Amino acid sequence: MSKVAMFRVRAIAKKEVIEFVRDWRTIMAIIVIPLLMFPLLFILFPVLLESEAAELDALEISIVVQSNELDPSLEDAIVGAGIMFELESLSNLTTLSEPGEDMDRVRNLSVDAVLRIERVNTTWNYAILHLSTSERSNEAWNRLLDALNQWEDEEVERRISDSGLDVNATLDPLRWDGDVGQSDVATSGEQAGMVLSLFIPLVLAIWTYSSALQPSIDMTAGERERGTLEALLCLPCTRLELLLGKWAAVATITGVGVVLQIFGLLFAIGYLASSSLIGLPDLSITAILLLITAILLFAVMIVAIELALAMRSHSVKEAGSILAPMLLLIVFPALFTQVINLDGIESVWFAIPVVNILLALRELLMNRIIPGHIVIWAGTSLLYAALAAYYASRQFGREDIVTSLS
Amino acid sequence: MEPLLSISNVSKSFGDLVALDQINLEIRSGEVVGLVGSNGAGKTTLLRLMAGVYLPTSGKVSLPDGQPVNKMRQSLGVVPESTGLYSRLTAWENIRYHSRMHGVSDKDAWARTSKFAEHLDMLDSLGRHTKGFSRGMRQKTALLRALAHGPSILLLDEPTAGLDITSARTVRHLVEQLKNEGGTIVYSTHQLSEAQQVCDRIVIVHNGEIRADGSPEALLESTDTTTLEEAYVTLTKDTARPRTEEDGKEGRFTGWWRSFFTPKPPQVTMNEVENDE
Numbered sequence: 001m002s003k004v005a006m007f008r009v010r011a012i013a014k015k016e017v018i019e020f021v022r023d024w025r026t027i028m029a030i031i032v033i034p035l036l037m038f039p040l041l042f043i044l045f046p047v048l049l050e051s052e053a054a055e056l057d058a059l060e061i062s063i064v065v066q067s068n069e070l071d072p073s074l075e076d077a078i079v080g081a082g083i084m085f086e087l088e089s090l091s092n093l094t095t096l097s098e099p100g101e102d103m104d105r106v107r108n109l110s111v112d113a114v115l116r117i118e119r120v121n122t123t124w125n126y127a128i129l130h131l132s133t134s135e136r137s138n139e140a141w142n143r144l145l146d147a148l149n150q151w152e153d154e155e156v157e158r159r160i161s162d163s164g165l166d167v168n169a170t171l172d173p174l175r176w177d178g179d180v181g182q183s184d185v186a187t188s189g190e191q192a193g194m195v196l197s198l199f200i201p202l203v204l205a206i207w208t209y210s211s212a213l214q215p216s217i218d219m220t221a222g223e224r225e226r227g228t229l230e231a232l233l234c235l236p237c238t239r240l241e242l243l244l245g246k247w248a249a250v251a252t253i254t255g256v257g258v259v260l261q262i263f264g265l266l267f268a269i270g271y272l273a274s275s276s277l278i279g280l281p282d283l284s285i286t287a288i289l290l291l292i293t294a295i296l297l298f299a300v301m302i303v304a305i306e307l308a309l310a311m312r313s314h315s316v317k318e319a320g321s322i323l324a325p326m327l328l329l330i331v332f333p334a335l336f337t338q339v340i341n342l343d344g345i346e347s348v349w350f351a352i353p354v355v356n357i358l359l360a361l362r363e364l365l366m367n368r369i370i371p372g373h374i375v376i377w378a379g380t381s382l383l384y385a386a387l388a389a390y391y392a393s394r395q396f397g398r399e400d401i402v403t404s405l406s
Numbered sequence: 407m408e409p410l411l412s413i414s415n416v417s418k419s420f421g422d423l424v425a426l427d428q429i430n431l432e433i434r435s436g437e438v439v440g441l442v443g444s445n446g447a448g449k450t451t452l453l454r455l456m457a458g459v460y461l462p463t464s465g466k467v468s469l470p471d472g473q474p475v476n477k478m479r480q481s482l483g484v485v486p487e488s489t490g491l492y493s494r495l496t497a498w499e500n501i502r503y504h505s506r507m508h509g510v511s512d513k514d515a516w517a518r519t520s521k522f523a524e525h526l527d528m529l530d531s532l533g534r535h536t537k538g539f540s541r542g543m544r545q546k547t548a549l550l551r552a553l554a555h556g557p558s559i560l561l562l563d564e565p566t567a568g569l570d571i572t573s574a575r576t577v578r579h580l581v582e583q584l585k586n587e588g589g590t591i592v593y594s595t596h597q598l599s600e601a602q603q604v605c606d607r608i609v610i611v612h613n614g615e616i617r618a619d620g621s622p623e624a625l626l627e628s629t630d631t632t633t634l635e636e637a638y639v640t641l642t643k644d645t646a647r648p649r650t651e652e653d654g655k656e657g658r659f660t661g662w663w664r665s666f667f668t669p670k671p672p673q674v675t676m677n678e679v680e681n682d683e
Contacts, residue, residue: 004509007506007509008507011503011506011507012507015492015495015503018494018495018499019492019494019495022494023494226488226490226493227486227487227488227489227490228488228490228491228492229490230454230459230486230488230490231484231486231488231489231490231491231504231548231551232490233457233459234457234458234459234479234482234484234486234561235479235504235507235508236479236480236507236508236509237507399459399460399461400420402454402459402460
């Protein structure tokens with residue numbers, strides 16, 4: 001490419017980025033929201049859950065216990081679980097789960113739950129009537145289950161002991177010796193790589209597609225609809241220069257968005273786990289370079305496809321209705337790729353569009369550098385990227401791009 | 407005079423629609439050529455062919471030395487009907503973007519822009535974003551943008567359409583000034599009076615054909631009429647076709663789908679309407 005052509009491509013890209021930066025709404029949508037999304041989700045959401053849990057813990061739960069013979073130790077366990085109760089006699093029922101006459105008072109929450117329990121020879125039968133759509137009733141159900149489990153454990157231990165057996169040896173005859181964590185021969189970096197490989201490719205794929213969506217449409221169908229494209233096509237630049245300039249602008253914006261989102265994601269995980277659950281993955285320089293190459297090839301292909309399809313569209317609305325549903329073509333392979341077992345994987349997977357890059361990212365994040373796989377995913381991705389670029393150049397070369405429905 | 411641009415036997419079709427049929431036209435240095443015709447006549451298509459945005463279906467648009475027209479874009483200044491300004495850029499940034507694409511330095515572009523901006527009373531508005539510009543200001547900015555790199559030919563597509571009287575007058579004065587300075591201009595309009603006022607030569611385009619090409623006096627003489635309006639009516643007696651360039655490109659399924667969800671107008675005769683009243 002000549003120096004003049006390079007200058008024009010740079011001028012087009014620069015103008016597109018300037019226009020983009022001057023619109024605060026798109027900056028919010030593509031830069032700020034992805035940066036804050038995961039921190040907000042991973043930090044604020046648990047805080048919210050904690051405060052809700054504390055609120056539930058503070059609830060005063062009152063239930064009715066229906067039994068003709070309530071064991072005093074079970075009574076203690078129920079009170080110990082923070083439940084106030086009234087004792088009633090147990091009426092004749094086909095099964096204890098049948099709501100019967102208690103239906104109304106549980107439904108209108110005049111009691112939070114009803115525990116029915118009866119002794120049948122050496123065992124106990126029980127049922128808890130509750131309203132699953134009520135937080136209070138669910139809390140009563142959870143506390144009652146805790147109390148019953150605790151009482152059951154004590155009862156089991158008492159019965160084993162009464163039989164003259166050792167309680168620990170009977171209940172726990174097989175035991176792990178030493179520290180479980182010590183026995184994993186994978187390094188903490190490898191473990192971190194494994195964890196990251198389960199969601200980083202997914203996030204990258206979806207975000208690359210979705211963050212390129214708005215600028216792609218704005219710079220093509222948007223220009224067409226606003227009538228600015230005709231003036232641009234009268235300039236002494238070729239359609240290829242126009243495509244390259246716009247591609248560079250969309251790729252820059254998308255790249256910044258994706259990097260910021262990953263940064264926000266890692267920050268959130270680091271904060272949540274206080275750096276003890278997940279560390280930095282062990283990645284060689286080769287793996288890092290290959291990771292960047294894979295992401296670049298993917299971005300070349302995705303941005304070219306989006307620009308091409310948006311340029312084919314007569315209006316922003318038409319482009320949106322074509323490109324938005326196409327996100328599913330990324331989401332499904334991305335979800336599918338998460339469950340593929342990488343050990344002994346067949347090479348053909350590394351030739352399938354989208355899947356190939358996602359699998360490559362997973363392998364590389366686990367620092368697995370397998371030359372055969374690299375050749376296949378790099379080769380096929382180059383081919384797909386070239387085909388996408390060719391398709392985009394064909395669309396940019398169309399005569400009718402100058403006309404608009406508006 | 408030396409022709410700057412030659413159009414030889416050019417036809418242009420969009421699907422089944424023949425937008426232009428066997429057009430022959432030469433644009434000579436220093437003349438102001440008015441393309442006059444109704445909506446859908448083919449004026450914009452002809453201008454787009456001159457600008458190299460469209461390629462002819464048959465025939466040739468070329469420079470005198472036989473080079474294709476896309477080589478000529480370097481020396482073209484174009485003001486499309488839609489003006490094509492970026493609303494998030496200032497007027498000067500819009501102008502500078504285009505002049506940079508023409509390879510003109512910012513300094514030279516500013517020198518030319520400020521000269522014409524003063525004439526158009528736009529100097530103080532060059533630093534403003536074009537988002538809030540009136541139609542007149544947008545048109546003037548587009549004109550400044552087309553002039554900033556010193557084009558050999560200026561292509562203006564209905565430059566006064568939608569402008570108020572004062573703005574339209576200012577634009578016409580600028581064109582006259584450029585004409586006096588020896589500029590070559592192709593001026594598309596559907597207003598005969600405007601063409602008569604501004605242009606040396608009038609080309610009447612109708613239903614994709616050139617019906618007349620000459621000075622206003624020559625047109626009157628050839629049609630044996632006393633006013634240009636009469637001459638125009640004489641030359642374009644057949645019914646003008648509707649504007650269907652975009653329709654010609656619409657996919658069959660898209661057209662069918664839209665018509666499927668479009669109710670037919672009520673089939674009521676005039677007698678029934680009168681009876682209802």
